[in-house]
Amino acid sequence: MxxxxxxxxxxxxxxxxxxxxxxxxxxxxxxxxxxxxxxxxxxxxxxxxxxxxxxxxxxxxxxxxxxxxxxxxxxxxxxxxxxxxxxxxxxxxxxxxxxxxxxxxxxxxxxxxxxxxxxxxxxxxxxxxxxxxxxxxxxxxxxxxxxxxxxxxxxxxxxxxxxxxxxxxxxxxxxxxxxxxxxxxxxxxxxxPRDRSQQFDYGGVALLTPALFCLIYPVIQGRELGWPAWSIGLLAVSVVLFMLFVRDQRRKSARQQAPLINIALFHYRDFKIGLYATIFYFLVQEPYFLITGVFFQDGLHISSHTTGYYFVFQGIGYVLASILSVKLMHQFGKKVLQGGIYTMIAALLLHVFFLNTAATHPLTFPAILFLYGLGCGSVLPSLLAWSLKGIPQQFAGAASGTYYTAQQSAIALGAGVTGGVFFYFTGSNPGLSDYTNAYHITLYVSIFLLMMVSICLFIMPDRPADVPVRTRELHA
The missing domain is CATH 1.20.1250.20 (MFS general substrate transporter like domains)
Structure with missing residues (x-):
């Protein structure tokens, strides 16, 4: 046996x-x-x-x-x-x-x-x-x-x-x-064991998938092609599909079916604000690696392996801060998240002022990226837990699924929006000054988005809000 x-x-x-x-x-x-x-x-x-x-x-x-x-x-x-x-x-x-x-x-x-x-x-x-x-x-x-x-x-x-x-x-x-x-x-x-008590929301997937595609694809390709008519048309279609998706999810919740995203979760104020904070945050997080990797290699002509070596310090800062922040959250609550956001903003400003030439002292790159990693690690692991703190335990699965869907969608959209700003300002035949200018403008956009995260955290309740949401609505 x-x-x-x-x-x-x-x-x-x-x-x-x-x-x-x-x-x-x-x-x-x-x-x-x-x-x-x-x-x-x-x-x-x-x-x-x-x-x-x-x-x-x-x-x-x-x-x-x-x-x-x-x-x-x-x-x-x-x-x-x-x-x-x-x-x-x-x-x-x-x-x-x-x-x-x-x-x-x-x-x-x-x-x-x-x-x-x-x-x-x-x-x-x-x-x-x-x-x-x-x-x-x-x-x-x-x-x-x-x-x-x-x-x-x-x-x-x-x-x-x-x-x-x-x-x-x-x-x-x-x-x-x-x-x-x-x-x-x-x-x-x-x-x-298998649970076949609930049916799949195939209709929700069939609406959400093309809605995201019609939003993200023209944002990326439309800019590069000069915004042809089809790109504007797809954006308009995405708006219609998102409206149909929300209507579809509301209807299924009312009928106690199993929607892809439970609309009733948005009655919880801390969850809703946390979701907005998440979207703003991830419009910055992944595009940062895209634009920084391109700027270092194509702008500053830093080799691929040296760029990877620099990014490792960001990762080390992230891991260290994530371990520490989980412990500090019990004592200081959302102040840890706010401190992480301000650390990220400070690090991005240091990017603007000091990472403009490959001749910069070699230790400056890993030091500033390490600081940025500390900020990320203070925010990312605990943002989900803080957003879900007011959700009843039995509905945590549905809430976390919604959270991660919004997170991944924001990352994909950020690659189009934030990345699009960077490539727009680099131009067709960029030199170092073009790359530097585009990088700085994109970092300022990122700082603005992080300030929006800071505002969301400021208005987010310190304690779970008691919201009269009927259990059967969430259970659907």
Whole structure:
């Protein structure tokens, strides 16, 4: 008889999903200039390398969790990991921007299938609250470590030419990791009970996915093509689709069906304000890596591996601050989040004043990026917990799914909006002064968005607000 698998080993197996999903965001950020040269791509295609992954990720994130409940978490984890591994290979083999971004979209879809199973498994494996918190902490450390490793490999691999162009290795590296995860999960992971009491909101997915596409794609490509009529038309269509989506979700909630996003959650003031703060924050967070990576490599002519080395210090600052901030939140509450935002703003101002030439003292780059990482780490891990503090525990799953959908959508939109500002001001044949000017303008836009986060945090209640929301509305 086969001995039972350790709970902690099972958790580590399913944690490969968040590790690969996160690493494939950060590993691309630093490698974007090399990817652009490799596929002879445009700036718009460069932004879509980030945005298409996150569109697929955000649109199916909630549905991915429900698929695990309905068909079994092991089956959906294996399916997601298999599709992720295959689509990663297609990314590495891509010869054009269209091929790469199509494969990236399927990468995002597969990430949305496999990553919710990790969180769900933790709930099942660790029913005791103290052990569950420990497991969630380890899960968060794995995700944070993936961001640091991704930034290092994103700088190191493009300068490596072993069996292919270096940038292709950032996708091929998922092949051995994915195969090992598939084998371990197939042999050692135990299937969970299935819950078929609720139907999937296929209609909600069918509305939200094209709505996000019609918003993000023209924001990115429209700027590059001079805003043709079709781009304006798609933006108008996105408005209509979002309105239909909200109406559809309200109707399903009223009928006690299972909507993709539960509209009744927005009656909770701290959740609603926290969601706004999240959107403003993530319009800055990921685009920062896009514009900084391009500015360092194409503007300041810093090598890919040196850029990756600098970003590692940002990741180290993030991990250290995230561990410390979780402890400080119990004592100081949202002041920790506000302090993190002000630290990020200060760090961006230091970017403007000191990171303007490759001749800058070598220690200045890692020092300022480390400070920026400290700010990020003080905000990101605790923003979700603070936003959900007033949500009843039994509805935390629906609220966190909504939160993560908004988060990934904001990242994708930020790649178009913030990244679009940067590429607009660089022009068609930029020199150092053009890159510097564009970088500074984009950083000021980022500072403005972070100030909006600060305002949201200022008006957010210190304690959960008592909101008379009928339980049956949330339960739907």
């Amino acid at each position: 086969k001995p039972p698998t350790s709970r902690w080993l099972s958790m580590l197996i399913v944690s490969t999903s968040i590790f690969l999903a996160v690493i494939d965001i950060f590993i691309v950020n630093v490698a974007l200039p090399a990817i652009k040269k490799g596929i002879n791509g445009t700036n718009g295609e460069l932004q879509l390398v980030i945005a298409t992954y996150l569109m697929g990720y955000s649109c199916l994130l909630i549905t991915g969790g429900r698929l695990g409940d309905y068909y079994g978490r092991k089956k959906i984890f294996l399916a997601g990991m298999l599709i992720f591994t295959i689509s990663s290979c297609f990314c590495g083999l891509a010869q054009s921007g269209l091929q790469l971004n199509t494969a990236r979209f399927f990468q995002g879809i597969s990430a949305a299938l496999m990553t919710p199973q990790g969180v769900s498994y933790i709930q099942v494996l660790f029913p005791e609250p103290r052990e569950r918190m420990k497991a969630i902490g380890i899960y968060g450390i794995i995700a944070g470590s993936a961001s640091v490793i991704g930034q290092f490999l994103g700088g190191f691999l493009p300068d490596t030419h072993l069996i292919a162009e270096g940038w292709r290795l950032i996708f091929f590296i998922n092949l051995p990791l994915g195969i090992l995860a598939l084998i371990a999960a197939f042999l050692l992971l135990k299937e969970t």
